[in-house]
Amino acid sequence: MAGWIKQLKSPVAVLLGGNSSEREVSLQSGEAVLKALQARGVDAVAVDTADAGWLSRIENDFAHCFIxxxxxxxxxxxVQGALEVxxxxxxxxxxxxxxxxxxxxRCKQLWQGVGLPTPDFSVLTAETDFERVMERWTSAIVKPAREGSSIGMARVSNAQELSEAYSLAKDYDSLVLAEEWISGxxxxxxxxGDSALPVVAVETDNAFYDYQAKYFSNETRYLCPCGLNEKDERRLQELAMRAFDSLxxxxWGRVDFMQNEQGDFLLLEVNTVPGMTSHSLVPMAASAMGMSFEDLVLEILHLSIEENE
Ligand SMILES: Nc1ncnc2c1ncn2[C@@H]1O[C@H](COP(=O)(O)OP(=O)(O)OP(=O)(O)O)[C@@H](O)[C@H]1O
Ligand SMILES: [Mg+2]
Structure with a gap:
C-alpha cells in the first residue's frame, strides 16, 4: 500500500447519489469508485448526499471526500463550497x-472571450423569435444550460421544433441554449492532473449521443485509438487542456468536442465530475495508456490530497 494512503487523517467519504437528474448514474460511479478504493486498502465509506444529515456526518467523521x-x-x-467551509x-x-x-x-462566453472555438449559439426565452433563430442554421440542438447526460436535449430543424424543444428544455433549467448543429x-x-489522456471517439446511430446511447445502447461505439492522425490528436489534447485551464x-475532468466538416474542433463542454462506471469514457482513456480503473481512482484521490498538503 502506498505511504500516502497510510497517512490519511480519516476514512475517505465517497459522495454519491444526491438529488440531481443524474442520481442513478452517480450511484453507479460512486459504487465503482468505492470498490476501487477499498480494493487498494483505502478505508472508504459511501455517503449519499440525498440523506438528511450527510454534511454533519462529514464534519464529524471525515477529513477527505471523493466526489x-x-x-x-x-x-x-x-458541495465543494460546503466542504471548503x-x-x-x-x-x-x-x-x-x-x-x-x-x-x-458562461463557458461558451468565456471561451469566445479567450479565443477558443465553440459552436455558434443563442439563448432561448419565451420571447425569442424562433423563426429568426432558425434562419442562421439548417439544424440546431437545444439544451438546458446546467444539466448533464444529454437530459432535456433535442435536435431541431425548424422553428416549430425549436419552440417545442425549448418547452421541453425549460422544465429542466430556466436557462436554455440553442446551438448550431455540428455534423461530427x-x-x-x-x-x-496536468495532462490529457488518449482521445476517445464516440459513434452512435441515434440522432446524437443521447441518454439512451450513453447508458443503455449496445450499439454505441467507442474508439480509442480515436482514428485521428497524431498531429490532430495532439492538437485536440492541447485544446482540451486550454479549455480545462481556462475555467x-x-x-481531473473530461472535455467534449465535435468536429465540423472543415475539420475544426469545437468545444461543447467540460465535465468536472465525469462518469466513473467501469464502462465510462475516462476509465476507457486511462486503460488505453495502461492505467487500470483502480489506479485511476487512486490517482484522482492522491491529486486532491497533494493539493491540500
Ligand atoms: N452543437 C452540437 N452539434 C451536434 N451534436 C451536439 C451538439 N452539442 C451536443 N451534441 C450532442 O449531444 C451530446 C450531449 O451534449 P453535451 O455534451 O453538450 O451535454 P451533456 O448533457 O452535458 O453531456 P454529458 O453527459 O457529457 O455531461 C453530445 O455528446 C453530442 O452527441
Ligand atoms: Mg457531454
Missing amino acids: ALHGPGGEDGT LAVSYTGSDVMSSSLAMDKL PEFTVAVL GGRG
Whole structure:
C-alpha cells in the first residue's frame, strides 16, 4: 500500500447519489469508485448526499471526500463550497471552476472571450423569435444550460421544433441554449492532473449521443485509438487542456468536442465530475495508456490530497 494512503487523517467519504437528474448514474460511479478504493486498502465509506444529515456526518467523521456526484447540487460547486467551509479535502475542481463548468452558457462566453472555438449559439426565452433563430442554421440542438447526460436535449430543424424543444428544455433549467448543429465526428478528452489522456471517439446511430446511447445502447461505439492522425490528436489534447485551464479546472475532468466538416474542433463542454462506471469514457482513456480503473481512482484521490498538503 502506498505511504500516502497510510497517512490519511480519516476514512475517505465517497459522495454519491444526491438529488440531481443524474442520481442513478452517480450511484453507479460512486459504487465503482468505492470498490476501487477499498480494493487498494483505502478505508472508504459511501455517503449519499440525498440523506438528511450527510454534511454533519462529514464534519464529524471525515477529513477527505471523493466526489462522485453528477449534475447540479454536486458537480456545480455547492458541495465543494460546503466542504471548503469544513476544511475537508475533496477531489476535482474547486468552487469557481465547478460552477462555471456546470453552466454551458458562461463557458461558451468565456471561451469566445479567450479565443477558443465553440459552436455558434443563442439563448432561448419565451420571447425569442424562433423563426429568426432558425434562419442562421439548417439544424440546431437545444439544451438546458446546467444539466448533464444529454437530459432535456433535442435536435431541431425548424422553428416549430425549436419552440417545442425549448418547452421541453425549460422544465429542466430556466436557462436554455440553442446551438448550431455540428455534423461530427464526436470526441472526448479526459484530463488527469496536468495532462490529457488518449482521445476517445464516440459513434452512435441515434440522432446524437443521447441518454439512451450513453447508458443503455449496445450499439454505441467507442474508439480509442480515436482514428485521428497524431498531429490532430495532439492538437485536440492541447485544446482540451486550454479549455480545462481556462475555467480553472483541477485534478481531473473530461472535455467534449465535435468536429465540423472543415475539420475544426469545437468545444461543447467540460465535465468536472465525469462518469466513473467501469464502462465510462475516462476509465476507457486511462486503460488505453495502461492505467487500470483502480489506479485511476487512486490517482484522482492522491491529486486532491497533494493539493491540500
Ligand atoms: N452543437 C452540437 N452539434 C451536434 N451534436 C451536439 C451538439 N452539442 C451536443 N451534441 C450532442 O449531444 C451530446 C450531449 O451534449 P453535451 O455534451 O453538450 O451535454 P451533456 O448533457 O452535458 O453531456 P454529458 O453527459 O457529457 O455531461 C453530445 O455528446 C453530442 O452527441
Ligand atoms: Mg457531454
